[in-house]
Amino acid sequence: xxxxxxxxxxxxxxxxxxxxxxxxxxxxxxxxxxxxxxxxxxxxxxxxxxxxxxxxxxxxxxxxxxxxxxxxxxxxxxxxxxxxxxxxxxxxxxxxxxxxxxxxxxxxxxxxxxxxxxxxxxxxxxxxxxxxxx
Numbered sequence: 001x002x003x004x005x006x007x008x009x010x011x012x013x014x015x016x017x018x019x020x021x022x023x024x025x026x027x028x029x030x031x032x033x034x035x036x037x038x039x040x041x042x043x044x045x046x047x048x049x050x051x052x053x054x055x056x057x058x059x060x061x062x063x064x065x066x067x068x069x070x071x072x073x074x075x076x077x078x079x080x081x082x083x084x085x086x087x088x089x090x091x092x093x094x095x096x097x098x099x100x101x102x103x104x105x106x107x108x109x110x111x112x113x114x115x116x117x118x119x120x121x122x123x124x125x126x127x128x129x130x131x132x133x134x
Contacts, residue, residue: 078126083107087119090128104129 083105097108105121116134
């Protein structure tokens with residue numbers, strides 16, 4: 001959060017000093033503009049933190065792409081509707097939240113007794129990984 005605040009401040013300052021990025025610029029151009037602004041206005045420690053954060057984000061993107069490639073390029077085989085049906089078949093009567101997180105659907109809701117529950121379902125096979133009651 002500290003880095004994001006510093007970047008916003010740096011970008012605002014850069015907008016006054018550096019020529020603004022064109023409105024129709026591609027995402028890569030904007031990313032490069034932000035990198036240059038960060039390097040121009042951040043201290044060495046902040047630049048190091050920013051680089052580490054960017055490398056971590058890039059590594060996460062590569063990992064997601066690699067997982068996608070290992071699956072034969074397929075996206076989640078289980079749709080949101082199918083995931084909800086699986087959750088209902090496992091006792092959920094009211095769904096309050098559905099989220100696709102990495103390789104699993106996380107569905108929150110309530111059972112017939114009114115207890116809060118969360119079901120994790122593998123997004124590719126439809127297998128129920130975990131059922132938690134709160």
